[in-house]
Each structure stands twice: as structure tokens, then as C-alpha cells.
């Protein structure tokens with residue numbers, strides 16, 4: 001018998017006075033001991049499925065039809081006490097943000113004890129034994145020492161292990177993991193996934209694995225359900241859904257993901273984005289139709305049902321899925337003469353930060369003796385796990401940090417001093433695209449004003465700026481009317497384009513981009529990567545691309561630098577480094593990437 | 596379209612009850628202060644020793660009665676409002692200018708500038724404010740402009756401390772770094788990227804400070820260290836009114852009520868603005 005069954009589950013939300021469906025008639029079943037992946041882009045309603053199970057819905061959200069049965073009992077209609085007795089014991093959660101999920105003022109030991117007491121464990125000595133066993137089960141070193149530590153003294157990965165230990169402590173029958181590894185490094189992610197698999201197999205737990213990462217889902221899940229706009233559009237065994245898709249959306253998502261193996265093919269960039277809840281409520285027929293590459297007229301009238309036996313999909317023309325293709329070769333980078341002056345030259349650059357105050361000041365070496373050259377027009381990536389010094393390196397290059405030692409030259413001019421002359425030279429040669437557009441764009445300026453800030457600094461006339469706005473927006477593939485919007489009125493992908501446009505406005509010779517595609521949906525990421533490729537053909541700029549996503553790096557960059565502990569441990573052409581890694585650390589990094 | 600118009604004509608702060616009530620009170624007091632020469636039935640200094648301690652009676656020539664020198668309480672109350680508001684506005688703006696200038700310098704420049712200003716604020720705030728202002732008044736002598744100066748010298752720290760942390764947060768945002776990288780001078784960056792984000796907080800602090808200034812001026816006038824004896828001040832009226840608390844309670848109660856209402860008006864306004872303008876609080880409620 002299935003452990004968790006959704007039958008015609010319909011969730012409605014009140015948006016600006018209208019009642020709109022969040023998902024309509026959801027059906028799926030999860031068998032004991034199996035892992036069901038729930039994949040799709042943000043806003044597809046994945047998290048809402050998890051929240052419906054716990055009945056932790058935001059205000060205004062309500063289940064209007066259908067049931068969500070756990071072991072035969074409907075969680076929606078169930079008495080709250082009954083549900084509470086199930087949650088935490090029979091049903092456990094692994095949250096997305098490990099640090100916010102733990103109580104910062106209680107030690108790890110105290111939090112484990114509290115959890116175990118809730119599960120019915122009594123007695124100080126027994127509680128301690130349980131806590132030690134729980135930490136040992138998730139392979140945390142020195143469990144006894146950890147008990148007295150506080151969450152902020154642990155890394156994100158260690159916190160996530162503690163939470164996994166808590167989730168599995170009560171031998172639950174169902175675990176819901178909502179983006180449980182999204183906030184973690186690839187290497188940590190690989191460890192956490194392996195750990196979850198191990199615990200899950202050992203106690204025959206069923207897992208609902210919610211993620212936006214298709215490759216990760218392929219490696220972890222037995223079954224996969226693909227969600228789009230609140231509907232399950234394809235569901236079945238993972239190998240079939242992801243290997244032989246029968247829905248255009250699944251296929252497009254896969255083609256939007258840059259591959260780690262095989263040739264560097266082009267990416268499929270789905271146009272636009274998933275419509276919002278209100279727009280969806282007005283849509284007739286297939287909800288994917290506005291973005292579907294193989295749609296027909298009748299798709300706009302007929303709502304396709306989820307059909308099939310084991311592998312079901314909701315598409316009227318599943319036969320055409322195979323025909324969605326992308327070029328299997330990337331255009332080669334523009335040809336450059338050899339021996340040009342490098343746009344960037346670092347010689348033994350180090351950066352040491354002092355944290356805390358005397359006498360407890362601690363010196364942290366973020367970057368240690370890094371030397372590198374970037375030729376004009378070259379796309380170079382810096383990869384490494386978090387804390388390896390990638391961002392500090394970028395900030396040193398643009399002058400937001402001053403080096404403690406070493407020499408920095410931009411386009412042949414020494415800028416190590418960081419004085420006014422160096423600053424003016426930097427303004428003319430190098431720009432930075434920041435990671436978080438939320439913080440990188442002044443919320444009180446309009447888009448047009450943001451993207452021509454470089455001209456504003458020069459004191460350019462209004463007409464000049466207006467002309468540049470038109471050119472830049474067109475180049476970024478954004479309609480002109482977006483120019484009058486405020487950053488808060490843009491989608492994530494549009495904000496990142498504005499971010500890039502502002503940096504390109506002053507025609508820099510080197511662009512430093514720090515994690516500019518992480519945290520975005522794959523289709524938006526593909527759009528941005530496509531944009532960078534195109535800009536490269538039309539403009540003459542080099543790129544220092546900081547990222548932890550190796551597949552994106554492989555797709556975009558000619559050369560890669562691997563950073564570890566503030567040092568560059570390996571460098572070379574991307575294909576060579578990824579194909580024949582020489583350094584131990586590069587090998588670990590590559591092995592951790594799900595493929 | 597309708598929705599757009601509505602948003603344009605009714606910005607969010609108008610929809611906050613606190614702001615509307617606070618603003619109405621402040622405007623009413625302001626109107627009383629400006630129109631005092633017209634509204635007041637008598638000259639506030641005009642004495643009539645035959646008519647001392649007249650009781651409160653509507654319709655009589657002295658609606659709020661008279662004080663121990665036979666002066667009209669209502670007229671004195673209205674003229675007192677003009678002094679209270681003058682002190683409140685000038686002192687609050689002065690304290691803001693001094694405090695904000697130092698806060699922007701400390702928060703934006705950081706480093707030793709921040710350290711020095713921070714220590715100065717700490718030292719300053721280690722004195723109890725009332726004691727400090729009394730000492731200042733003894734040193735400066737009485738008079739309205741000295742009251743204003745004393746309030747500025749005591750209360751700039753309030754602006755400086757609160758604003759500095761806000762400036763620090765805004766300065767760390769990436770768009771400020773981006774502006775510098777694009778070639779903005781420090782001045783431009785500060786004025787266009789940092790200051791606009793702190794304006795809501797500044798306006799809020801200003802409204803609250805005006806309420807505080809009204810109280811401080813009343814206290815100083817009460818103990819006789821405030822304005823010159825020939826000026827009408829609410830604090831002085833309270834001091835005089837104490838003697839006749841049983842014969843003519845309006846002498847004491849009217850200025851107390853006036854201070855209470857004015858301060859409440861400024862506080863409602865400040866608190867309402869804080870709730871509607873502060874983005875963080877607005878998001879927190881959603």
C-alpha cells in the first residue's frame with residue numbers, strides 16, 4: 001500500500017482579492033522506502049506540496065478539493081492534535097536553510113535533547129547516548145565535542161547533518177527534504193546526499209525530495225514528478241522521465257542544463273518565464289503552451305490530461321518531444337592575435353583579513369600568492385568551494401579590497417597602489433557584476449537610470465544617456481518599456497540583465513562576474529549564458545567568471561583556475577582540467593558534481 | 596488605471612491612521628500658534644488685578660479663566676503654542692543637521708572617523724540628558740535661542756547613533772560599491788546612493804525629536820531656566836498654576852493638556868511614519 005497519496009488535491013490562494021488555484025487536482029503516490037523527486041522551476045508549487053503535508057500554508061491558502069493521505073488517513077481533514085503527533089515522528093522535515101532552522105542560542109546537545117524528549121526519550125544518560133548515536137550516524141567527527149557547540153560555530157554542511165540526524169532520529173516513515181542541499185557546496189552536497197540515501201535505505205524511509213536541480217534528482221530519486229505552473233506534467237521512474245522524456249517541458253529543462261560530459265553543446269533557452277498565479281488562472285488549454293516549442297493551435301483549447309501507465313505525461317503531442325534539439329557544437333570564441341598585453345596580470349597577490357579586535361584579533365589569509373594573466377577577450381573561470389577565496393580575488397581585481405602583498409596590473413598599468421590615479425584607470429578598464437541583484441541595484445532608481453550610471457558619472461547629456469538606454473536594453477533583449485520600471489518590479493533574470501548592462505555601459509575591457517547565474521532557474525540561467533555568448537561576439541571584453549557550478553563554467557569559459565584555501569591549485573584550458581584533472585582537489589570537486 | 600490613480604493620490608502613509616491623526620494634531624497646534632494674535636481674546640500680558648483666578652466658564656470673556664495676575668489663560672495658552680512649536684521645529688532641525696552630518700561621516704567613511712565619532716557619542720550620552728541641559732542653561736543663560744541651543748547640543752546624539760547604523764547597513768550594499776566602480780565621487784555616491792535610503796528614518800526621527808523638544812522646553816521653563824519671564828511658555832504657566840490648583844485648576848490643567856496633546860501628535864506622526872515608510876517593517880507585516 002502507498003504511504004503518501006495525493007488524490008485530486010487542489011490548493012487555492014487569495015491573490016489581490018481573487019481566488020486562484022495554486023495547483024489543480026494533483027495526483028501522485030509514494031511507496032514506502034522509495035524516493036520521489038519533485039522538480040521544476042521556482043514558483044511551480046513544489047514547496048507548497050510539502051507545506052500542504054504539514055498544513056503549514058501561508059495565510060490565504062486553502063485546500064479546496066481532494067485529499068493528501070498518509071497511511072490511509074487524510075492529513076488535510078485530520079484533527080490538528082492527530083496531525084501534530086504524526087509530524088516530527090512519522091513525518092520529518094529537512095529544511096532548506098540549515099542555519100535558520102536551528103536555534104542560535106541553544107547548544108547542539110540541548111537541541112538534540114529537546115528533540116529526543118519530544119520523541120519520548122527520558123533520563124539524562126539515555127538522552128546523551130541518543131544524542132551521541134544520532135551525531136555518529138551522520139558521520140560527524142567528535143560527537144562529544146559537538147554537543148556543547150552552538151550552530152554558528154558549525155559550517156552549513158555540519159548544521160545540515162545535525163538536522164538530518166534529527167529528522168531520522170524518530171525513525172520516520174516519510175521524510176520531506178525541500179531543497180535540502182541547495183545552500184551547500186557541491187562537495188558537501190554530495191556527502192549529504194550520500195548520507196541521506198544511506199539512512200533512508202537503512203530504515204526503509206520514503207523521501208519526498210523537492211529540488212530544482214534535474215541532475216541531482218536523476219542521481220537521487222527512484223521516481224520523478226515534474227511540476228509546471230502547479231500541475232504535474234510528467235511523472236514516472238526517474239530513468240524514464242529524465243532519460244526518455246515525454247513532455248516538452250522536461251526536455252527543455254534538460255537541454256537548458258549545460259552537460260558535464262560529452263561535447264559542449266548549445267543550451268536551450270525557454271523564452272520568458274512561468275506566468276504568475278493570476279495570469280495562469282486566465283489561461284485556457286495547456287498551461288505550458290505559451291512557452292512550448294512544439295505547440296499546436298489545439299493546445300490552447302484542450303487541457304491535456306496526465307496519461308500513461310507507469311510513465312505518465314500531460315501532453316497532446318508527446319511524439320514531438322524528441323524533435324526539440326539544440327546545436328551540438330558551440331560557436332568557437334572570436335579569434336585573437338597572440339602576444340597581446342594581458343588585460344589583467346596578478347603577481348603573487350595576497351590578502352589577509354584581520355577579524356575581531358585586539359587582543360583576540362585573528363588573521364585570515366583569504367588569498368595567498370596568486371599569480372595569473374588574462375588575455376584580452378578571454379573568458380576565465382575561478383572555481384572552488386565556498387570560503388576558498390574566489391570572491392576576495394574578484395574584489396581585489398576591481399579595487400574593492402587592497403592587496404596585502406603582490407602586484408596588480410590592468411591593461412599594462414600598475415594599479416596596486418589603489419590611489420586616485422589607479423581608481424580612474426580602473427573605472428575605464430574593469431567593471432563588476434555583483435551576485436545579488438537585490439543589493440546591487442539601488443531600489444530607488446529606475447532601470448534606465450541604473451544602466452547609464454557610468455555616463456552619469458561622466459556628466460553626459462540626457463540625450464546621450466537616452467540613446468545608450470535604447471541600445472543597451474535592446475542588446476540585453478529587454479523591451480524598452482522596462483526602462484521606466486523600478487528594480488523591485490523586475491523578475492530575477494531581468495534584474496541580472498540590468499546588472500550586466502550597467503557594467504557594460506562603460507565598455508570595460510574586463511568584466512568580473514561573481515556567481516551571477518547561481519540561484520536562478522535553469523531556463524533563466526540558460527538565457528543569461530546565451531546572452532553572454534552573444535555579447536562576446538559583439539564586444540571586446542574579457543571575463544573573470546567566479547562560480548561554484550562546474551557545468552556552467554565548462555559551458556562558458558575557455559580557461560579555468562581552481563582555487564583551494566586561497567591558492568590556485570590547478571589551471572588550464574577548461575576541457576583539459578575537467579577531462580584530465582591533475583590536482584587531488586580538482587578531482588574531488590569534479591567527482592562531487594551530479595551527472 | 597483606477598488602482599494606479601488611487602496609489603498616486605493616496606500614498607501608503609495617508610492610509611495609516613496614526614499618521615493622519617498625528618498630522619491633524621500637529622497642524623491644529625500650528626494653526627493655533629500662527630493665528631494666536633487673531634484667536635486670542637486678550638493680550639496675553641494684559642493684567643487685571645481685580646479679576647484674578649476667574650473660574651473657567653464658556654461664553655465669558657475668559658473662557659479658561661484668569662491666573663493670579665488676572666491674565667487670560669486661553670490667550671496665554673495660544674501664545675505659548677507659538678513658542679513651543681518654534682523651539683520644537685528649530686531645535687529638532689538643528690539637532691538633525693548636526694547629528695546626521697556626523698552620522699553620515701561615521702557610517703560612510705568608517706575606520707577611525709567612525710571610531711572617533713562613536714566615542715564622542717558614547718561620552719556625550721553618559722550624562723543624563725536633563726542634567727546636561729540644566730547645566731547648559733545655567734552656563735548659557737535664559738532665553739528662547741539658548742533653549743534651542745541646549746536642545747541641539749544634548750539631542751544630536753540621538754540622531755547620530757540611530758542614523759549611523761542605518762548608514763552603515765546601506766553603505767555595505769553592493770549598489771554603493773557599484774557606484775564607486777562606475778566612477779562616482781564620494782560626494783555623489785553618498786548623496787545619490789546612500790542618503791535617499793535613509794530619508795524615511797530621518798523624517799521619523801525628526802517628528803519624534805520635535806515631541807521631545809516640546810517637553811524639554813517645558814521642563815526648562817518650569818524650573819525657570821527657560822525663556823525670559825516676559826515670554827509666554829507652557830512650562831512657566833504650569834509652574835505658576837501650581838499655586839491655584841484648587842481655586843482655578845484650569846491654570847495648571849490647560850498647559851499640561853496642551854503639552855500632552857502636542858507631544859502625542861508628534862509621536863503618533865513619527866511612529867506612523869516609521870511603520871509606513873520603513874520598508875523592513877512593511878515587509879515584516881506581510
Ligand SMILES: Nc1ncnc2c1ncn2[C@@H]1O[C@H](COP(=O)(O)OP(=O)(O)OP(=O)(O)O)[C@@H](O)[C@H]1O
Pocket residue numbers: 013022040041042043044045046047048049058059212276277
Ligand atoms: N506567502 C505567499 N504569498 C503569496 N503567494 C505565495 C506565497 N508563497 C508562495 N506563493 C506563490 O505560490 C506559488 C508556489 O510557490 P512555491 O514556493 O511552492 O514554488 P517552488 O516551485 O517551490 O519555488 P522555489 O523553487 O523558488 O522554492 C508561486 O506562484 C508563489 O509565487
Ligand code: SF4
Pocket residue numbers: 247248249286287288289290292293294295296299304314315316317318
Ligand atoms: S500539449 Fe501542446 S502546448 Fe502543451 S506541452 Fe504538449 S505540445 Fe506543448
Ligand SMILES: [Mg+2]
Pocket residue numbers: 046047179
Ligand atoms: Mg520552493
